[in-house]
Amino acid sequence: MIAVLLILIPLLTGLAAFFFRNEKAVRSWALFSSLATLAVSLLGLTVFKDAKYLSHQCEWMQGLGSSFAVGLDGMGQVLCLLTAVAYPIIFLSTWNSSYKRAHNFFALMLLAQAGLMGVFLAMDALLFYFFWELALIPVYFLCSQWGGERRIQVTFKFFVYTFLGSVLMLIGILYVYSHTADQSFAISSFYKADLPYSSQNWLFWLFFVAFAIKMPIFPFHTWQPDTYEQSPTATTMVLSGIMVKMGVLGLLRWLLPVLPIASYSYGDTVSRLAIIGMIYASLIAIRQDDMKRLIAYSSIAHIGLMCLTIFSENKIGFQGVMIQMFNHGVNIIGLWIMVELIERQFGTRKLSELGGLAQKAPTMAIFFVIIALANIALPLTNAFVGEFLMFTGVFTSTVTKYNILFTVLAATCIIFAAVYTLNMVRKIFYGETVALTANAKDINLNEKLALGAIVILIFWMGVYPKPMLDLTNDISDSILKISDVHHLLKK
Amino acid sequence: MNALILSAVLGVVMMFSSILLKQKSTVRGIAITGLAVLLLVNILESRGISLFKIDVSGMMHFDRFALLSISIALFATLVFFILSAKDMEKIGVDYGEYFALIFFIICGIILVASFKSLLILFLGIEIISIPLYILTGADKRNLKSNEASLKYFLMGAFSTGLMLMGIALLYGASGSFDVERMRVMVATPGVLSVAGMLLLLFSMSFKVSAAPFHFWTPDVYDGAPTAFTSFMATIVKAAVFIGFIRLFDDTFGASQEKWQVWFAVIAAATLFIGNITAVFQQSVKRMLAYSSISQAGFMLLSLYAMNVSAKEGILLYAAAYSLATIGIFAVLNKLNDYTFEGFNGLARQQPVIAAAMVIFLLSLAGIPLTAGFLAKFFMLKAVITTGSGLWLVIFAVVMAAVSVYYYFRVIQAMYFKEGNATIAASGGFKWSLVGVAALIILLGIFPNLLIYWLYF
Numbered sequence: 031m032i033a034v035l036l037i038l039i040p041l042l043t044g045l046a047a048f049f050f051r052n053e054k055a056v057r058s059w060a061l062f063s064s065l066a067t068l069a070v071s072l073l074g075l076t077v078f079k080d081a082k083y084l085s086h087q088c089e090w091m092q093g094l095g096s097s098f099a100v101g102l103d104g105m106g107q108v109l110c111l112l113t114a115v116a117y118p119i120i121f122l123s124t125w126n127s128s129y130k131r132a133h134n135f136f137a138l139m140l141l142a143q144a145g146l147m148g149v150f151l152a153m154d155a156l157l158f159y160f161f162w163e164l165a166l167i168p169v170y171f172l173c174s175q176w177g178g179e180r181r182i183q184v185t186f187k188f189f190v191y192t193f194l195g196s197v198l199m200l201i202g203i204l205y206v207y208s209h210t211a212d213q214s215f216a217i218s219s220f221y222k223a224d225l226p227y228s229s230q231n232w233l234f235w236l237f238f239v240a241f242a243i244k245m246p247i248f249p250f251h252t253w254q255p256d257t258y259e260q261s262p263t264a265t266t267m268v269l270s271g272i273m274v275k276m277g278v279l280g281l282l283r284w285l286l287p288v289l290p291i292a293s294y295s296y297g298d299t300v301s302r303l304a305i306i307g308m309i310y311a312s313l314i315a316i317r318q319d320d321m322k323r324l325i326a327y328s329s330i331a332h333i334g335l336m337c338l339t340i341f342s343e344n345k346i347g348f349q350g351v352m353i354q355m356f357n358h359g360v361n362i363i364g365l366w367i368m369v370e371l372i373e374r375q376f377g378t379r380k381l382s383e384l385g386g387l388a389q390k391a392p393t394m395a396i397f398f399v400i401i402a403l404a405n406i407a408l409p410l411t412n413a414f415v416g417e418f419l420m421f422t423g424v425f426t427s428t429v430t431k432y433n434i435l436f437t438v439l440a441a442t443c444i445i446f447a448a449v450y451t452l453n454m455v456r457k458i459f460y461g462e463t464v465a466l467t468a469n470a471k472d473i474n475l476n477e478k479l480a481l482g483a484i485v486i487l488i489f490w491m492g493v494y495p496k497p498m499l500d501l502t503n504d505i506s507d508s509i510l511k512i513s514d515v516h517h518l519l520k521k
Numbered sequence: 522m523n524a525l526i527l528s529a530v531l532g533v534v535m536m537f538s539s540i541l542l543k544q545k546s547t548v549r550g551i552a553i554t555g556l557a558v559l560l561l562v563n564i565l566e567s568r569g570i571s572l573f574k575i576d577v578s579g580m581m582h583f584d585r586f587a588l589l590s591i592s593i594a595l596f597a598t599l600v601f602f603i604l605s606a607k608d609m610e611k612i613g614v615d616y617g618e619y620f621a622l623i624f625f626i627i628c629g630i631i632l633v634a635s636f637k638s639l640l641i642l643f644l645g646i647e648i649i650s651i652p653l654y655i656l657t658g659a660d661k662r663n664l665k666s667n668e669a670s671l672k673y674f675l676m677g678a679f680s681t682g683l684m685l686m687g688i689a690l691l692y693g694a695s696g697s698f699d700v701e702r703m704r705v706m707v708a709t710p711g712v713l714s715v716a717g718m719l720l721l722l723f724s725m726s727f728k729v730s731a732a733p734f735h736f737w738t739p740d741v742y743d744g745a746p747t748a749f750t751s752f753m754a755t756i757v758k759a760a761v762f763i764g765f766i767r768l769f770d771d772t773f774g775a776s777q778e779k780w781q782v783w784f785a786v787i788a789a790a791t792l793f794i795g796n797i798t799a800v801f802q803q804s805v806k807r808m809l810a811y812s813s814i815s816q817a818g819f820m821l822l823s824l825y826a827m828n829v830s831a832k833e834g835i836l837l838y839a840a841a842y843s844l845a846t847i848g849i850f851a852v853l854n855k856l857n858d859y860t861f862e863g864f865n866g867l868a869r870q871q872p873v874i875a876a877a878m879v880i881f882l883l884s885l886a887g888i889p890l891t892a893g894f895l896a897k898f899f900m901l902k903a904v905i906t907t908g909s910g911l912w913l914v915i916f917a918v919v920m921a922a923v924s925v926y927y928y929f930r931v932i933q934a935m936y937f938k939e940g941n942a943t944i945a946a947s948g949g950f951k952w953s954l955v956g957v958a959a960l961i962i963l964l965g966i967f968p969n970l971l972i973y974w975l976y977f
Contacts, residue, residue, distance in 0.1 A: 091967075091968065091969065160890065163889040163890075164890060171936070174933065174936070175936060181937070182933055182937050189925065189929070190925055190926065193925055197919075197921055198918060200901065200918065201901065201905070201914050201915060204901055204905045204914075205905055208906050208908075
């Protein structure tokens with residue numbers, strides 16, 4: 031029931047939002063809807079923890095072997111919670127941004143939420159594919175309609191990229207389906223599918239390219255900085271905070287356990303791509319002047335680490351990835367809120383045109399510094415927990431012989447992260463005030479609320495990550511068990 | 522059989538109605554009612570109620586597949602009448618005769634869907650083609666329309682010649698026009714039967730505008746009056762596909778491995794030419810002509826696979842493709858400017874129409890939740906379950922990704938570009954469009970609504 035509600039609430043409220051005519055009303059409606067989703071998600075974590083509440087299955091497309099199966103496992107809980115938490119924060123923080131035809135904007139935002147929830151909840155490959163695409167369509171319209179100057183071409187590139195990836199994945203899904211024992215799209219049948227090594231080899235790339243484009247992993251990342259830059263900030267938050275996690279979830283739920291042998295044999299190749307991407311993106315981020323592009327590249331680096339960890343295939347790493355998915359979402363949304371605040375007030379995102387803001391807007395500076403430190407993964411912040419677990423995972427990996435080299439190379443990216451993040455803080459908040467920032471105002475109440483929520487989450491997860499660790503314990507075990515190559519090879 | 526006889530009668534009725542009735546709206550009313558009756562009696566027949574008992578000497582057989590495909594064609598024609606019949610007034614003075622010709626074409630469609638003898642197939646194809654030559658040239662004072670009609674006629678006559686030749690060779694090999702007798706013979710192929718089969722393959726490929734027999738398509742579709750292009754590019758094409766699949770399933774089913782590779786090559790070529798050329802079009806009407814070629818490429822995958830999924834899928838494809846394309850043509854017909862720029866800013870002026878257009882375009886592009894996605898899905902599934910032809914499905918989906926480019930150009934023009942495209946549309950027209958869009962989504966979520974009829 032919980033799982034169905036998580037999809038239905040945003041879907042129905044989103045459809046209803048199309049018919050609003052008053053901007054204020056639709057804003058409140060969207061906030062109300064997102065709070066309701068959050069409440070349901072929290073109920074699923076606390077009160078209705080029993081499996082019978084968390085999953086739902088009913089007949090759909092009989093004859094095709096597909097059913098409407100949704101369910102919350104530990105990873106699903108984490109990601110649904112992230113989606114549910116992020117939306118109220120996004121709506122709150124952009125409360126003062128005005129949009130033309132606001133009813134369409136909020137309706138599409140909510141529909142995107144429904145699609146994202148569906149991706150995280152689907153336990154049937156065809157249903158997963160449905161939601162995978164459905165999340166994309168509203169985002170396409172959001173970016174193309176309300177974005178920056180070059181929005182049409184840029185968003186279109188993004189769309190074609192991801193569409194190509196997903197149709198290739200569709201072929202992969204169909205091929206696995208045709209090799210399941212009971213001709214079914216159910217995830218359990220997929221895990222048991224009898225796939226010879228030779229076909230796993232090319233199937234791997236069909237799936238991986240789709241996920242890699244979404245995450246994005248070098249060299250499939252070229253759509254990302256442009257799209258983040260040109261999208262309206264609320265949509266960028268959805269894209270970078272939540273949508274990239276679709277790719278990570280795809281790897282963990284639909285690639286590793288379905289194609290364990292190929293994942294093992296291509297693990298090193300993918301890890302190398304991830305590391306190249308991390309270093310490359312970090313170096314580019316250092317040279318950026320536009321805040322949005324800087325954060326976009328920093329996101330590529332962070333996601334690269336998740337990919338690297340996934341292919342080191344051990345429990346501690348999996349748990350780190352799942353926790354970090356949540357933390358990365360929270361942190362990057364915090365950064366985007368800052369970008370939005372600065373851009374709305376000064377009309378620019380260029381680091382070179384800003385300076386000395388801390389004197390004029392101290393509260394903003396405090397929030398920004400905390401979020402920036404979380405982005406570098408300083409101890410006491412949430413990202414430290416996630417990244418520490420991930421590095422441990424990579425270091426102790428038994429599936430690759432390059433584990434130490436990978437760890438060292440990946441760790442250099444933390445140093446790079448410190449360089450570009452602190453540099454950004456310095457240029458915006460410290461030094462002499464410039465003409466633009468001379469009359470700067472501090473932040474409003476609703477922005478304080480949103481940022482406050484983020485800072486609480488940052489410290490909470492940084493100091494007491496145990497609830498998350500408990501939540502992700504079982505699912506990490508089960509993924510590892512299905513995708514354990516040593517076990518499979520012995521058989 | 523019900524629908525066949527009644528549609529012939531209705532054709533004659535419509536012919537006289539243009540003389541006897543002054544009011545164009547009455548003519549239209551009769552046509553729409555007549556078509557609804559046709560649909561009804563056809564559904565009755567699929568439930569086992571036949572109005573006529575005629576001995577056809579086994580030359581036709583109305584099985585579930587035939588009846589369902591006829592129902593789809595009739596329903597699509599009904600939608601076409603509701604959306605575009607009013608616009609046919611603009612084309613010329615012979616309003617009633619257009620309907621008469623369309624009813625005759627429906628006779629042909631029914632023959633093609635149910636033939637058991639190659640003679641009937643030939644008759645059906647000809648009954649479809651000849652009225653189409655006339656409809657293409659219906660805009661008598663327009664040179665482009667005349668040119669299209671002549672081109673279509675000459676090329677069509679040539680392919681008819683090929684078809685007859687093929688049938689004659691097959692007759693020579695087997696001594697019969699009967700499909701069942703031929704199937705036995707094809708199992709041990711000789712020179713005559715292989716040559717006959719190839720000639721039939723080429724001529725049918727011409728009729729469905731598969732590459733490399735597609736050259737007539739863009740010019741004819743572009744030159745013909747838009748309302749008739751809509752009819753010809755959707756219902757007629759889908760119906761010929763049904764005939765195509767019946768021909769190769771019934772007659773040549775036994776030697777599938779011999780002709781399979783031909784379809785792989787034709788499908789790949791059609792997909793490539795249709796999609797790549799569509800990208801470079803400036804006129805939406807011409808883009809839709811190439812899009813019809815590329816969609817035919819996808820439908821050809823069902824001929825390659827020729828299994829249960831393929832047959833279910835082709836019906837779904839026929840419905841999805843026809844509905845969406847008819848909807849787009851109906852909107853296009855109301856615009857003055859057929860270029861992509863002609864759609865600029867339509868969403869501002871007509872939000873409802875633009876939203877319906879988005880559904881149609883997404884369906885053609887194959888985005889989930891629309892019937893178009895499931896149709897493509899069935900095609901891919903059909904090919905993958907044969908266990909071969911993986912390169913073909915990968916090529917097909919890459920081409921589907923290319924198709925996003927030109928379909929989304931229309932969406933971009935409507936929503937994201939400034940302009941003042943206006944449409945004078947009645948409330949009824951808008952609601953019909955919304956109804957069609959809703960149907961496409963409904964089929965995209967519950968394909969069994971359609972496929973169910975194939976088995977129960």
